[in-house]
Amino acid sequence: PARTARDVALPMEADALAAAVRSCRQCALWRPATQAVPGEGPVDARVMVVGEQPGDAEDLAGRPFVGPAGRLLDEALVAAGLDRAGLYLTNAVKHFKFQPRGKRRLHARASAAEQSACRPWLQAELERVKPRFVLCLGNTAARALLGAGVSVNADRGVWHASATGAAVMPTFHPAYLLRLPVAEREAAWAAFVADLAKVREACE
Numbered sequence: 001p002a003r004t005a006r007d008v009a010l011p012m013e014a015d016a017l018a019a020a021v022r023s024c025r026q027c028a029l030w031r032p033a034t035q036a037v038p039g040e041g042p043v044d045a046r047v048m049v050v051g052e053q054p055g056d057a058e059d060l061a062g063r064p065f066v067g068p069a070g071r072l073l074d075e076a077l078v079a080a081g082l083d084r085a086g087l088y089l090t091n092a093v094k095h096f097k098f099q100p101r102g103k104r105r106l107h108a109r110a111s112a113a114e115q116s117a118c119r120p121w122l123q124a125e126l127e128r129v130k131p132r133f134v135l136c137l138g139n140t141a142a143r144a145l146l147g148a149g150v151s152v153n154a155d156r157g158v159w160h161a162s163a164t165g166a167a168v169m170p171t172f173h174p175a176y177l178l179r180l181p182v183a184e185r186e187a188a189w190a191a192f193v194a195d196l197a198k199v200r201e202a203c204e
């Protein structure tokens with residue numbers, strides 16, 4: 001199909017947004033981090049996937065979901081028939097927060113203040129992309145979209161109305177699946193793939 005003015009203009013704005021995210025100093029997380037990780041994907045994506053925060057691999061690469069959790073997400077997307085290239089992938093918090101442990105950097109949860117300092121970036125991404133559907137991976141993302149009362153355990157796998165106008169579905173975070181005991185992993189994996197399949201069906 002022919003490219004429209006919209007196709008051409010929006011990516012430039014999106015690049016400006018990514019550059020602004022990379023220069024953010026609204027909280028202290030930027031200092032120890034390698035770099036911020038802005039969202040990526042088509043600016044006209046119908047589906048936005050929101051994670052918690054970049055992990056070690058994402059911090060080094062500057063791209064979302066390229067580490068172990070990202071690989072599991074990729075597998076689940078394939079199993080559910082969703083094309084990653086068509087999705088806008090981002091995080092509720094744009095810098096990796098970690099605790100040094102020897103040579104390793106262990107994930108640490110962003111504080112409420114750090115999460116709210118980062119909220120305008122997610123808001124800007126939502127306004128730019130205007131997704132019809134938002135899939136929230138884990139409680140941090142779900143609460144960023146739907147408020148503090150929501151939880152993955154209670155509210156997973158169904159669409160919720162949100163202030164953004166998008167339908168929002170909370171589901172498991174892939175890193176949670178990686179941490180589950182083997183005995184529980186199979187059922188949770190099936191539920192995760194089933195949630196992703198609902199996103200595909202919503203787009204049909």
Ligand code: URA
Binds near residue numbers: 051052058064
């Ligand atoms: N986990 C997340 O929540 N986001 C990423 O980008 C990678 C891992």
